[in-house]
Amino acid sequence: MLSLRDSGKVVGRLVSIRQLARQCNLPFPLSLRQFIRAPGCPFPQCTRLHIKVLTNSNIPIETMLNDMREVYSTAGIRVEVVSREILTGPNFTFLNDLDVGACTMGSTTAEQYQLYENRNFVGANEVVVYFVRSTVPPFNGCAAFPAGRPGAVVAQGATQWTLGHEVGHVLGLVRVDDNNRLMTGNGTAKITKPPPDLVASEVSTMLGSNLTVPC
């Protein structure tokens, strides 16, 4: 069974257990198992992530996930972590500084193709995020993926919002010129008034993606 943490069902500020029960139309006292298993609660749609780590990011992955969840919850999307895997060994040493070329959607390098072959536990319509040491050229992250293998790469020096931003690209969002928004193209380190916003058209795009599924 998913942990409460990985279920993504508790987002942002702590709420009381009674409020959680009420949100999900569940009886109080609340059963944790029932809460985690309750479909469509508290959000009707889910993005399911698989975290695969070659190098841990400087900003803890849990921080990035919490920040991503805070933003995605405004779109009614729960971010569920389905699996976590550490990728070690000589095969991964040479993918840890990943050649991503121009990081162009629809075009991937041999190294990206090789890394994205690692899809243990990944089901249909689920997204893999690979945490690497660096990309070549240097980017905070890159959301170009081989056909049929949706995912993104996040570099060690990424910001707290890079994960949400890159998965946003995977869900079909494009860069904007607005530092109040998650998809700012000016650098997520420049995001003002956190948490950053998603606008209505972006929410529609995300909910329309085949990678956002009923919870």
Place this chain on the structure above:
Amino acid sequence: MPVTMEQVRAHLDRDEPDYPAAAQLGADAIPHLMQLVQGSDPMLASKAAYLASLIQSDRSNAVLEQAARSSHNEVRIAAAAGVRNLKQAPVPLIDTLLKDLDVGVRKVILRSLEVQPVKGLKAKVQEIAQKDSDAFIRNLAKQIANRLQ
């Protein structure tokens, strides 16, 4: 008009810099890039090093040489990657990177030589193919040595 640090940062602060567009800043950006390479933010320093390699300036080499001496692996990786963009990469710079203790740096500089072969390095790369401590590096060096003069 002189290029300001703000203009440079406007490009490099992006999560996904548009490096070809940033390279249009030209040689006037180089002093700012040198400053960033020497700064305390390794992500920014790595982006600055790579951008310097795309600006075809006689001062680009100096920025990469500085980056190749960084204590941060990712900055040295960027220097190794940048070598492939230089019109004439200095052999001492390449030699430094080929001897780097980090296997990722050695991989990336070998990949750069694969993309942009440089004369005078065949013997060096052949030696790596024989003696490097890492099997992947030895194999990669062997493939690349065959293409060098």
